[in-house]
Amino acid sequence: MNTQPAQIELIGIERIFKLGDSEVHALRYLDIAIRAGEYVAVMGPSGSGKSTLLNLLGLLDRPDQGIYRLEGRDVTTLSAEEQANVRSRRIGFVFQSFHLVPRLTAAENIALPMTLAGIEPGERITRVQQALKDYGLEERAQHRPDQLSGGQRQRVAIARATVMQPALILADEPTGNLDRATGEEVMRLLEELNQRGVTLIVVTHDAHLGGRARRQILMEDGALRQDSAAPTRSQTANAHS
Amino acid sequence: MRIPDLLGFARDAATGNPLRTSLLVLAMAIGVAAVVVLTALGDGARRYVVNEFASIGTNLVIVLPGRSQTGGFNPANAITGTPRDLTIADAQAVQRGSAIHRLAPLAVGSSEISVGGKLREVLVAGTTAEFIQVRRLVIAQGRFLSTEDWSRGTAEAVIGAKVRAEMFGAEPAVGQLVRIGDRRFRVVGVLSASGQGLGMETDELVIIPVALAQAMLNSNTLFRILIEARNREAIPLAKTQALEIIKQRHEGEEDVTVITQDAILATFDRLLGALTLAVAGIAAISLAVAGVLVMNVMLVSVTQRTGEIGLLKALGATGGTIQLAFLTEAALLSLAGAIVGYGLGLAGAALIRLFYPFFPAFPPNWAVFAGLGTALTTGILFGVAPARRAAALDPVQALARR
Ligand SMILES: Nc1ncnc2c1ncn2[C@@H]1O[C@H](COP(=O)(O)OP(=O)(O)O)[C@@H](O)[C@H]1O
Ligand SMILES: [Mg+2]
Numbered sequence: 001m002n003t004q005p006a007q008i009e010l011i012g013i014e015r016i017f018k019l020g021d022s023e024v025h026a027l028r029y030l031d032i033a034i035r036a037g038e039y040v041a042v043m044g045p046s047g048s049g050k051s052t053l054l055n056l057l058g059l060l061d062r063p064d065q066g067i068y069r070l071e072g073r074d075v076t077t078l079s080a081e082e083q084a085n086v087r088s089r090r091i092g093f094v095f096q097s098f099h100l101v102p103r104l105t106a107a108e109n110i111a112l113p114m115t116l117a118g119i120e121p122g123e124r125i126t127r128v129q130q131a132l133k134d135y136g137l138e139e140r141a142q143h144r145p146d147q148l149s150g151g152q153r154q155r156v157a158i159a160r161a162t163v164m165q166p167a168l169i170l171a172d173e174p175t176g177n178l179d180r181a182t183g184e185e186v187m188r189l190l191e192e193l194n195q196r197g198v199t200l201i202v203v204t205h206d207a208h209l210g211g212r213a214r215r216q217i218l219m220e221d222g223a224l225r226q227d228s229a230a231p232t233r234s235q236t237a238n239a240h241s
Numbered sequence: 242m243r244i245p246d247l248l249g250f251a252r253d254a255a256t257g258n259p260l261r262t263s264l265l266v267l268a269m270a271i272g273v274a275a276v277v278v279l280t281a282l283g284d285g286a287r288r289y290v291v292n293e294f295a296s297i298g299t300n301l302v303i304v305l306p307g308r309s310q311t312g313g314f315n316p317a318n319a320i321t322g323t324p325r326d327l328t329i330a331d332a333q334a335v336q337r338g339s340a341i342h343r344l345a346p347l348a349v350g351s352s353e354i355s356v357g358g359k360l361r362e363v364l365v366a367g368t369t370a371e372f373i374q375v376r377r378l379v380i381a382q383g384r385f386l387s388t389e390d391w392s393r394g395t396a397e398a399v400i401g402a403k404v405r406a407e408m409f410g411a412e413p414a415v416g417q418l419v420r421i422g423d424r425r426f427r428v429v430g431v432l433s434a435s436g437q438g439l440g441m442e443t444d445e446l447v448i449i450p451v452a453l454a455q456a457m458l459n460s461n462t463l464f465r466i467l468i469e470a471r472n473r474e475a476i477p478l479a480k481t482q483a484l485e486i487i488k489q490r491h492e493g494e495e496d497v498t499v500i501t502q503d504a505i506l507a508t509f510d511r512l513l514g515a516l517t518l519a520v521a522g523i524a525a526i527s528l529a530v531a532g533v534l535v536m537n538v539m540l541v542s543v544t545q546r547t548g549e550i551g552l553l554k555a556l557g558a559t560g561g562t563i564q565l566a567f568l569t570e571a572a573l574l575s576l577a578g579a580i581v582g583y584g585l586g587l588a589g590a591a592l593i594r595l596f597y598p599f600f601p602a603f604p605p606n607w608a609v610f611a612g613l614g615t616a617l618t619t620g621i622l623f624g625v626a627p628a629r630r631a632a633a634l635d636p637v638q639a640l641a642r643r
Contacts, residue, residue: 055637058555060554060555060636060637060640061636061637080559080560081559081560081561084554084557084558084559084560084562085557085559087554087555087556087557088556088557088558089557091557093555093556095640099548099551099552099555099640101549101552102257103253103254103256103257104253112553112556113556113557115242115243115246115250116242116553116556116557116558116562117557118242118243118246120243121243160556164557
């Protein structure tokens, strides 16, 4: 079982931002492996490279050095179009500031990834209905984002992130704009997804929320400072159940 | 993305920013309306002139004495001297032509008409009964000249509306005797007023049999022979036949000019058609201006919607999809502008027709298609740059900006 390849494999990843003459080493020689179904919290002080790492994992950014294998495939060399397809089918994003399209209703926002992927309207409606039910948003289906509370907005965002049934959910400080109780609720929803087998990677600088994850990764100045656990046999088995 | 979704997305994006949308639609609409109204004016002028010419008669072939050097229509011919007389016998001979439906000889000169104590200078036209059909004149009272031997002629006269008004006032004119030159004629009919127009002024005309006119004017030559061809297709043949017959009668010499109404019409048609085209071109410049505006407003829109574009990329949209979405929006806005502009243009043309009822200010079909087509094309062409910019945005930075 240990021979099962990791879902995510980062080997010697470097990301350098050039600002005029100065260079910012946002990620330094990062080696990380994450197996399917893991629940990982990425922690660290502000500016330590957490978001940069997540963007890289989500194929929104390319490393300057190193190899990123996603499900056994080197994705750094893919064309922009192929990367977009991987994002569409395999990855769901949840952002701190929700990023809902203000002119679209909750239902339309949830349907957006399917609309972009060209999924037929009938299928879209069924899946949106299901998602609205799953996240308790049935009453809010026709509301626009500005008519929703923060928690409701993030629930719409999570529904949108999961509607394409991705294998991997990337959440960058998903509770950052929410009060504690609402934040707990949102985390619970994400964890439920993880329990159903979806890999969950959450960036947070809240130690309490981070502690809920089975694995914590601590970043500092772009480098991996501490990795609570390399995946064990039992966790791999867990991911398979 | 599916096409209906693409359209819906573009529509929502457009209606999501009403100010920007109405600005663009207005700019496009003004451009298209300008094309529609200006071409309506240009083509209206063309139609007006063509109609006026057509009202002289249909399928006309005109023979005039004297040879034209170019063979085409040359107004100078109308006043140059006559080498050999064009006679009533010539006209009668031309009637044999198979392509010739009917014809009327025409002798013209000025004379005086008097009745009671009133005296007036008039233009005297000597012709035959066929003239009324060939020239498409309308009789207001009485009848036209009677059909008779062309070389004789009853002393009958048909007078123009203005002549009638000035000579008879409220009195009935038909049946009255008048003196024209040194002869007495009976008025048998009055022409209906022709109104303003390019046609020969018939209101001040007095029409008498051609033989009497020639005698009065002391001349054997005709001013014109007006020929009506059997139909439109027969016009060229009628022209050759007329020319051949007269040439034969004039010892093989081609000393007359035959012109067709078609040729004159075609000249005007071409001239005014070119004018309309030029005007349409000028109007199209305003469409190009609208296109530049579309580009700038769409570029601003891309900047404003950076966050949204980043999001779409994160959700799996390819650069192509985003480009297509922005292009569709530009096309939709241009289309809306074109339709509004077309409506405005039609309203403008209708307004012109309301104030100048005799002026047929209808936009030609080609101009409408060209206007709408240009609007769409410019909208899409100028939409390419903003769409490309949107597609090329870095998703991370786009998402960060908000
Ligand atoms: N687009 C960028 N251009 C320049 N520097 C950047 C850019 N994005 C991130 N950085 C820098 O990289 C470092 C890591 O940033 P980030 O990953 O956002 O940190 P975190 O999410 O942990 O707060 C920071 O020093 C930040 O200033
Ligand atoms: Mg961050």
